[in-house]
Amino acid sequence: MxxxxxxxxxxxxxxxxxxxxxxxxxxxxxxxxxxxxxxxxxxxxxxxxxxxxxxxxxxxxxxxxxxxxxxxxxxxxxxxxxxxxxxxxxxxxxxxxxxxxxxxxxxxxxxxxxxxxxxxxxxxxxxxxxxxxxxxxxxxxxxxxxxEEIKQWLNDDQMVVFELLPSKFTATALRNLYEAIRQKQCDARNFHKKMINMFCVIPLDEKQANVPHRAGRLYKFDKNLYKKRMSI
Amino acid sequence: MxxxxxxxxxxxxxxxxxxxxxxxxxxxxxxxxxxxxxxxxxxxxxxxxxxxxxxxxxxxxxxxxxxxxxxxxxxxxxxxxxxxxxxxxxxxxxxxxxxxxxxxxxxxxxxxxxxxxxxxxxxxxxxxxxxxxxxxxxxxxxxxxxxEEIKQWLNDDQMVVFELLPSKFTATALRNLYEAIRQKQCDARNFHKKMINMFCVIPLDEKQANVPHRAGRLYKFDKNLYKKRMSI
CATH class of the missing domain: 3.90.79.10 (Nucleoside Triphosphate Pyrophosphohydrolase)
Structure with a gap:
């Protein structure tokens, strides 16, 4: 053989x-x-x-x-x-x-x-x-x-989504990615509320540029805050 | 080849x-x-x-x-x-x-x-x-x-230790196992305090039988309680 x-x-x-x-x-x-x-x-x-x-x-x-x-x-x-x-x-x-x-x-x-x-x-x-x-x-x-494997990674450690996002991203992009990995929809308003707390995401004083739709606010992920929170 | x-x-x-x-x-x-x-x-x-x-x-x-x-x-x-x-x-x-x-x-x-x-x-x-x-x-x-892999499993889900323990076990056995997987010692008194909360472990009205040393109290793991707590 x-x-x-x-x-x-x-x-x-x-x-x-x-x-x-x-x-x-x-x-x-x-x-x-x-x-x-x-x-x-x-x-x-x-x-x-x-x-x-x-x-x-x-x-x-x-x-x-x-x-x-x-x-x-x-x-x-x-x-x-x-x-x-x-x-x-x-x-x-x-x-x-x-x-x-x-x-x-x-x-x-x-x-x-x-x-x-x-x-x-x-x-x-x-x-x-x-x-x-x-x-x-x-x-x-x-x-x-x-x-299925990356869905499990997301369960074990939320940080995994930020390896796929650019350093600045909209709330919609984060939600879309989260839904794509989880393979199910989540409520947009609830997600936005949870986002800041769960994900250690910080709103920036900056908006998207050169987009065909209304420019969305940009956010960034605070890795240090996340790590600090996880180590408790 | x-x-x-x-x-x-x-x-x-x-x-x-x-x-x-x-x-x-x-x-x-x-x-x-x-x-x-x-x-x-x-x-x-x-x-x-x-x-x-x-x-x-x-x-x-x-x-x-x-x-x-x-x-x-x-x-x-x-x-x-x-x-x-x-x-x-x-x-x-x-x-x-x-x-x-x-x-x-x-x-x-x-x-x-x-x-x-x-x-x-x-x-x-x-x-x-x-x-x-x-x-x-x-x-x-x-x-x-x-x-290293099972150490990671333990980090992701504490329940993993109970796959290795008999259904009734002593606090010392649980700590020994925890230390063996983590490859480091932990303080016996602190561990005992944490044990009941972290691990959803229930003390039984029963002691070890046929042991050459002082018989230790036996405990069991409450899987349902653990799952309930994890799903919050």
């Missing part, structure tokens, strides 16, 4: 209204299933999984040190059940492959961070998590389980 | 004073490094990692459904750097192996649960986490990282 091990990266980004995942398009057009997928790679001989995942992210973003957390291994023998997926895989890596196990990594990324794609991919795009295309292997399942 | 993927199980058990890990002794005596190690196995062709890990536990304990959580993959190319480890591995599995990646699983087990070992192992024993032998591969590192 020729078993290969890969890494796949689930990179979340928030655009102010929707939660997105970074997807790439496979290079080869000659295989039927050459649509969008999670960025990933086989682990090279001299690499461990962390190094391979950082390499994938570097090729996508030009950033060498991105916060990246090993999430879960996906190991079902059925992962490569689709012959199209397997054909593409063997074409891309030039190997006969019987089984492909993948180790998934999660990253929360500020979406306004400029991406310097230096990779082999034809397309790199942010795709809303609730409008994902059908992806090869079990990539849809990997994203679904990753969503 | 012949890559193989295994699972390794870190099963924690608490004996009232010390935190232990369940170790097994390899069957083969003819190889130098045939000492204690974590229970594990290569993943069989038709299995996913979860099924393989449950199989390993079943062979060790006779229990089919044990709570088991995938923790982390260990993937360093240096895992098999010790020729003795590799020799044993190839002898045990009858395959030439270039690289061995392992997926670790964690389990918290009540140590008084009777183990029906139906496995191939010569010895199965509980070993205190602070007196582990030198184990093959990176098994010492796996246990060390697992300790």
């Amino acid at each position: 020729r078993t290969f091990v890969s890494v796949d990266c689930v990179i979340f980004g928030f655009d102010g209204s929707r939660l997105n995942v970074l997807l790439v398009q496979r290079q080869s057009e000659q295989y039927p299933n050459s649509g969008l997928k999670l960025p990933g790679s086989l682990i090279y001989q001299e690499e461990d999984a962390d190094i391979a995942a950082h390499r994938v992210l570097y090729e996508l973003t030009g950033i060498r040190k991105m916060a990246l957390k090993q999430f879960k291994s996906f190991t079902s023998p059925r992962r490569t059940a689709n012959p199209d997926d397997l054909k593409w895989l063997e074409y891309a890596y030039g190997n006969k492959i019987d089984r492909l196990i993948t180790i998934s990594y999660l990253s929360l990324c500020k979406i306004n961070r400029r991406l310097n794609v230096i990779s082999k991919y034809k397309t790199v795009e942010w795709c809303p998590v609730n409008r994902l295309p059908d992806m090869p292997f079990d990539h849809n399942q990997i994203v679904a389980e990753s969503m | 012949r890559t193989f993927v295994s699972v390794d199980c870190v099963i924690f058990g608490f004996d009232g004073s010390r935190l232990n890990v369940l170790l097994v002794q390899r069957q083969s005596e003819q190889y130098p490094n045939s000492g204690l190690k974590l229970p594990g196995s290569l993943i069989y062709q038709e299995e996913d990692a979860d099924i393989a890990a449950h199989r390993v536990l079943y062979e060790l304990t006779g229990i089919r459904k044990m709570a088991l959580k995938q923790f982390k993959s260990f993937t360093s190319p240096r895992r098999t750097a010790n020729p003795d480890d590799l020799k044993w591995l190839e002898y045990a599995y009858g395959n030439k192996i270039d690289r061995l990646i392992t997926i670790s699983y964690l389990s918290l087990c009540k140590i008084n649960r009777r183990l029906n070992v139906i496995s191939k192992y010569k010895t199965v024993e509980w070993c205190p986490v602070n007196r582990l032998p030198d184990m093959p591969f990176d098994h010492n590192q796996i246990v060390a990282e697992s300790m």
Whole structure:
């Protein structure tokens, strides 16, 4: 049995209204299933999984040190059940492959961070998590389980939302993000009331610029206040 | 490159004073490094990692459904750097192996649960986490990282300690366990004061039986009260 091990990266980004995942398009057009997928790679001989995942992210973003957390291994023998997926895989890596196990990594990324794609991919795009295309292997399942994982992170530590927001943000953006991760709506007025206390969010004397709608007040997160409160 | 993927199980058990890990002794005596190690196995062709890990536990304990959580993959190319480890591995599995990646699983087990070992192992024993032998591969590192992980679980949810305790326990046992996971001592008097409130622990009208020292009062954990308090 020729078993290969890969890494796949689930990179979340928030655009102010929707939660997105970074997807790439496979290079080869000659295989039927050459649509969008999670960025990933086989682990090279001299690499461990962390190094391979950082390499994938570097090729996508030009950033060498991105916060990246090993999430879960996906190991079902059925992962490569689709012959199209397997054909593409063997074409891309030039190997006969019987089984492909993948180790998934999660990253929360500020979406306004400029991406310097230096990779082999034809397309790199942010795709809303609730409008994902059908992806090869079990990539849809990997994203679904990753969503559950960051929901758990949010339960354990509210601070996680601020890794996805720019340093200044509107109350609406914070609520949208909160709802996108929790996958349920919350009452706008109640949320606003709770926001200042729960999240240690400070209103600024500043409004949004260059927006097509009424400019909203900007807020920032007070990390020191939050840490102080949590340590009690 | 012949890559193989295994699972390794870190099963924690608490004996009232010390935190232990369940170790097994390899069957083969003819190889130098045939000492204690974590229970594990290569993943069989038709299995996913979860099924393989449950199989390993079943062979060790006779229990089919044990709570088991995938923790982390260990993937360093240096895992098999010790020729003795590799020799044993190839002898045990009858395959030439270039690289061995392992997926670790964690389990918290009540140590008084009777183990029906139906496995191939010569010895199965509980070993205190602070007196582990030198184990093959990176098994010492796996246990060390697992300790950090359950410490994190305890930070996120205090209830985790009660998975390791019998239904009735002494205040000393609870404190010993808490200290073993946190890897630091805490003041006995303060701990006792906090215990009732923090942990939702109820004193019983009952004492230890058949102990060589003064019998301690027994307590139980009020799960419903705890859940109610956490949901506020």
